[in-house]
Amino acid sequence: MQRREFIKMCAAxxxxxxxxxxxxxxxxxxxxxxxxxxxxxxxxxKIARLVVGENYxxxxxxxxxxxxxxxxxxxxxxxxxxxxxxxxxxxxxGGVGPNNAIVGYSAICAHRMSYPTPQISFISYRDKSSxxxxxxxxxxxxxxxxxxxxxxxxxxxxxxxxLQPLCAILLEYxxxxxxxxxxxxxxxxxFNAFFAKFDFKLALDYGSGMAKRQVAxxxxxxxxxxxxxxxVKC
Ligand code: FES
Numbered sequence: 001m002q003r004r005e006f007i008k009m010c011a012a013x014x015x016x017x018x019x020x021x022x023x024x025x026x027x028x029x030x031x032x033x034x035x036x037x038x039x040x041x042x043x044x045x046k047i048a049r050l051v052v053g054e055n056y057x058x059x060x061x062x063x064x065x066x067x068x069x070x071x072x073x074x075x076x077x078x079x080x081x082x083x084x085x086x087x088x089x090x091x092x093x094g095g096v097g098p099n100n101a102i103v104g105y106s107a108i109c110a111h112r113m114s115y116p117t118p119q120i121s122f123i124s125y126r127d128k129s130s131x132x133x134x135x136x137x138x139x140x141x142x143x144x145x146x147x148x149x150x151x152x153x154x155x156x157x158x159x160x161x162x163l164q165p166l167c168a169i170l171l172e173y174x175x176x177x178x179x180x181x182x183x184x185x186x187x188x189x190x191f192n193a194f195f196a197k198f199d200f201k202l203a204l205d206y207g208s209g210m211a212k213r214q215v216a217x218x219x220x221x222x223x224x225x226x227x228x229x230x231x232v233k234c
Contacts, residue, residue, distance in 0.1 A: 027090035029170055031184035032061035037069065038218045044179045045221050047071070047097045053127035055224035055231075057107065057116055060169055060182045064202045064211020065191055066107040066116050067169050067182075068140065069221055070125050070151055075099045080154040084188035085110070085163040092154030092165075092186060096173035104169030104182060105140070105155045106190070111162040113194050114144040118205055120230045125151060135234060140166065143234035154187075164188040182219065 037045040037058055050056065052073030060067050076095035083089050095103040107123060108115045114122045123142040126135060135141040139158060140149040147160030155166035167187040173180055195202065195212055202211035224231060 027084060027088040027187065029184050029186045030189070031170075032182075033214060033216050034172070035060060035182045035215050036218045037180045037182065037221050040220055040222060040226075042218065042220070044177070046178045047102055047173065047180060048178055050102065052101075053125070055124045056221050057224050057227040058104075058182070058219045058221040060104075060215055060219055061185065062191065062211060063213045063215055064206045065194065066227075068103075068105050068107045068125060068151070068166075070103050070105075071097075072101045072103060072138075072152055073099075073127075074101055074152070076101060076103060076151075077153040080156065082154050082156055082165050082187065084165075086188075088188070090186055092168055095152075096171045096180070097175075102171065102173065102180070103151050103155075104171050105149070105151060106167040106169065106185070108167075108190050108194050109142040109144065109147055109162065110149075110157070110164045110166055110188065110190065111142065111145055111147045111160065113190060113197060114142050115194070115198075116224060116228050117201070118228055120232060121224060121228045122232045124224060124231055124233075126233075141234070143232045146234070182215075 039045050050071035052071050056069040057066050078094040080092040094100045109123050122144045125140045128137050147162035148158045149155040149166050150158045167185050167189050170184040172183050
């Protein structure tokens, strides 16, 4: 979908949503830089190379805010009605790419903001249930206190203590060259609280003041296992 069409669609969904759901508290998309997703050699990432069910990490809209990129391998729900913890309503229009199967979400857990660091990650997507059966299949699960989010329906909460969905990353897909851009967010951003809580740790991992810098032209996509040394499974 081209950028103009995408923005038009977002505007349309905000403007024509059901009155009950969107009353006076509609949450609009927030647009940041139009940032191309690239591989580790800084070549444009091709959607066809994304393995179904694999956890990919990129940083957006800031250099220290990790996001999941997932190929769910099946169509996602269209026009999902969601709410933030404070009651602001919004409509997630679905994934992009073939079958609308490609989705992006902030990887900062909406409960207590557990997030993937270069050392360890307690939060990840799994398309199969865990051996312990703690985790159901096809969810993003945070092993800190077991919040679960359904990535096929806007990362709505399907289990655990989180009170709002993961913040969605707005993606723009170019079907002519199979390339992908991040252009904004939709949902309950937690970036200010995240920077306040993890200031010291983020400075260690990304350099002083670097985590809050907005990403610009490109952002590198890595397999979660390459980005962080240890993935906690529960
Ligand atoms: S921080 Fe993720 S469930 Fe508590």
